[in-house]
Every structure is written in structure tokens, then in C-alpha cells.
Amino acid sequence: MRAARMSAPHTFEYFEMDTPVPAEGEILLKVQQVSVCGSDTHMFYDQVLPEEMYPSRPGSPCHEIAGTVVETRVEGIDVGQRAIVLSSFRNPDALGGLVEYINIPGNMVMPVPDDRGLDEWLMCQPMGTVLFATKLWGPTAGLRIGIVGQGAIGLSFTNLAAAQGAAQVIGIDILDYRLEKSKQMGASDTINPDNVDPLEAIAELTGGRGLDVVVDASGDPEGLNQAISYVNQYGKVLGFSLISMNAVVPFKHMAWMGKVATLIPCSSISSPDPTGDINEVIALMDKGWIDPSRLITHHMTFDDVPQAFEMYSKQQDGIIKAVMAVNGGD
The missing domain is CATH 3.90.180.10 (Medium-chain alcohol dehydrogenases, catalytic domain)
Incomplete structure (x- = not known):
């Protein structure tokens, strides 16, 4: 072969x-x-x-x-x-x-069911890994959630957070075409940090209420520090980025301490049931819900x-x- x-x-x-x-x-x-x-x-x-x-x-x-x-x-x-x-x-x-x-x-x-193309069903795999991660932040309804990075994983977070009833979902990325897609996938607002001060934009968009949860889906070694800077005090930061296995990244420890933020690493392949959440997404797609x-x-x-x-x-x-x-x- x-x-x-x-x-x-x-x-x-x-x-x-x-x-x-x-x-x-x-x-x-x-x-x-x-x-x-x-x-x-x-x-x-x-x-x-x-x-x-x-x-x-x-x-x-x-x-x-x-x-x-x-x-x-x-x-x-x-x-x-x-x-x-x-x-x-x-x-x-x-x-x-x-x-x-x-x-x-x-x-x-x-x-997977026999209807639709296998190319379409295949997208349940990455979204399933994200569904696993969304369960780690707890009940979604009423939360204000920011997602740093609007590639396929970040967009999956955006889509699921909106579908689960988040009060506000803000997509954050430096590429405008991704931000356009973010709105299509359910983002209530978007921010391009190259064009505006992201902290000022978050405060304005949330009416000063800030972000309860911030996801780092950037794939950028600096993404975790950015996520901590964006989250509310006592908020939650989910780390989904995978970077070089040998990377040693400076961590802004005192910024994290000042936020008293909970850091949650996400790795569905290491979960006791790595296929379970993907099967859930397959079922949701089969029902036409996502x-x-x-x-x-x-x-x-x-x-x-x-x-x-x-x-x-x-x-x-x-x-x-x-x-x-x-x-x-x-």
C-alpha cells in the first residue's frame, strides 16, 4: 500500500x-x-x-x-x-x-451513520476533544467566555460555548478571516489584538464584567500568559495549546497569583475514555444540533x-x- x-x-x-x-x-x-x-x-x-x-x-x-x-x-x-x-x-x-x-x-x-460524507463526519473528532474540555469549566449557562485563537480548535470552543448557553463568547485572534468565521460559528463578539488593546476591548464588550473563563487555543507559547491576563480574578483558564515538546516558556507567575486563577490543562487523549466525547458529537451532529x-x-x-x-x-x-x-x- x-x-x-x-x-x-x-x-x-x-x-x-x-x-x-x-x-x-x-x-x-x-x-x-x-x-x-x-x-x-x-x-x-x-x-x-x-x-x-x-x-x-x-x-x-x-x-x-x-x-x-x-x-x-x-x-x-x-x-x-x-x-x-x-x-x-x-x-x-x-x-x-x-x-x-x-x-x-x-x-x-x-x-458513523451512512448519510453525509466521511469528510464531514471526520470533523467530529476535533470537536469531540473540545467537548471534553468544555466539561472541565463546569456549567456554561451565563458565563462570559473568551477563546484565544480561532483556528479549528478555537472555533470549536466558540461553537460549543455558544450552543451551551454562554452569556457571551468572544473570539480573539490576529487573523481577520478567522474572526469572520468565529462570528459564523457563534461568537457574540471578536477582538483582533493587533488592532485594539485587548484588555480595553474586553472591558468595553462585557460592560466591565470581564471574562469568567478564557481558553488558550492559540498554539502560541505566550498564549497561556495572555489568557491569564484576560481572565477575571478567581476565573478559570483552560490550556488546550500544544507547542514544541522541548519548549521552555517563561510563565508570569505573579500575574497568575494576582488573578488567583484556576489553570486547567486539557488532553482528551489522556482521559479514561478518549472516544466518548467524540461519540457524543457524532450523535449531536446526527440529530442536527451542531x-x-x-x-x-x-x-x-x-x-x-x-x-x-x-x-x-x-x-x-x-x-x-x-x-x-x-x-x-x-
Whole structure:
């Protein structure tokens, strides 16, 4: 089968490898749609990693994957079932998603309905990780929430916070095209810190009431400090950004102490049930209550993997989410 992997910084290579054989408790998925996550660029594509980490494991970096089950050794999962799957980046032997076929443990398979395209259902994966995080700030109704960064993850926070009844949702980003999308996804207000003083803007937009919760979804090493500066005293700051694993970031300790703010790190893959919230989003989308597919801005092919990563890294052409069809898509 055909596969891709990183062979050097900012460089992908395609190669042929054997199609995997599913072990007991696994399924074999024909991959049909994959997408780029911000963590793929922040932690891998944009980094100069140690020489021994090149080439990367086959199919990586990529963990947003959807397709159709073509072989199964899992009771209750049938051949022909369409699904989103999670591949473990912690397992050095696990394939990433940039492959034509992938073997996946049954507990990491999330079936999706037969209507709509797999590209649309795939967007339930990133929004599911965000749903997990929103539960950590407690009941949403009545809160004033700011989200730093309006990429796909930040926009998912914006969408879910608005849908859950937040009194006010403010999208914060330095890219105007993202702020336009933020309004479409439910933001009551937006702020571009390059154009206005963000603290003054927050005070004006909230009538002096400020922000009860601030999410750092910026992917910027300085994002956590910014979020602390924006939040109310005794407020909550959720850290969702993934940056370089070797980054050492100065932390404004006394600013945090002065706010007496609660810091909450979010990592759904480390939760006891990493698929649970994604399944919830699939069910909500099936009912028509939310539509994560609105995040998609670009449709591409498996041959376009290098271009998709470069566009995401450089934030080109108004990109929010690029979905790449594999094996002809669906």
C-alpha cells in the first residue's frame, strides 16, 4: 500500500509498504479521509526534531482519520461499517493516518451513520476533544467566555460555548478571516489584538464584567500568559495549546497569583475514555444540533499532503480545515 511520512523538517516522502494485518481485537480500515491537526504542525512539521526521529513512523504525523472497515476481528464491528478512528502517537509501532489502510484496536473505532460524507463526519473528532474540555469549566449557562485563537480548535470552543448557553463568547485572534468565521460559528463578539488593546476591548464588550473563563487555543507559547491576563480574578483558564515538546516558556507567575486563577490543562487523549466525547458529537451532529463540518475550508487529495501541511503551517488561503481524500475518498 501507499503511505507518507516526514523524512526531514517540512518534508514528506511517499513510499510503498505492506498492508497491515489486523490482530485479534483489531479492525482493518480502508482510509478515505484524513485531516491536519494543529498539533501535527506545532509539534512535528514546524519543528527541527532530533535526527533519529527521521523518517517518522509510517503515516505520521496524522491522527484525524475516517474510512470503512474492510476486515474485522472485533465482535460488534462489521465489514462495511464507516467510522472515525484514533491512532496512538504514543505507540511507536502504530501507524499514523497517512496510509491507505490502517489497523486499529476496536475500542478506538467510532462508527458513523451512512448519510453525509466521511469528510464531514471526520470533523467530529476535533470537536469531540473540545467537548471534553468544555466539561472541565463546569456549567456554561451565563458565563462570559473568551477563546484565544480561532483556528479549528478555537472555533470549536466558540461553537460549543455558544450552543451551551454562554452569556457571551468572544473570539480573539490576529487573523481577520478567522474572526469572520468565529462570528459564523457563534461568537457574540471578536477582538483582533493587533488592532485594539485587548484588555480595553474586553472591558468595553462585557460592560466591565470581564471574562469568567478564557481558553488558550492559540498554539502560541505566550498564549497561556495572555489568557491569564484576560481572565477575571478567581476565573478559570483552560490550556488546550500544544507547542514544541522541548519548549521552555517563561510563565508570569505573579500575574497568575494576582488573578488567583484556576489553570486547567486539557488532553482528551489522556482521559479514561478518549472516544466518548467524540461519540457524543457524532450523535449531536446526527440529530442536527451542531455541524462541525462547517470547519472545512479545503478539499484536497492524498497527493496534496505536503501542500496541506504547508498551508496549515503558514496559515495560507484562509485555511481552517483541509480534508484529504485517500483511496478516492467516499
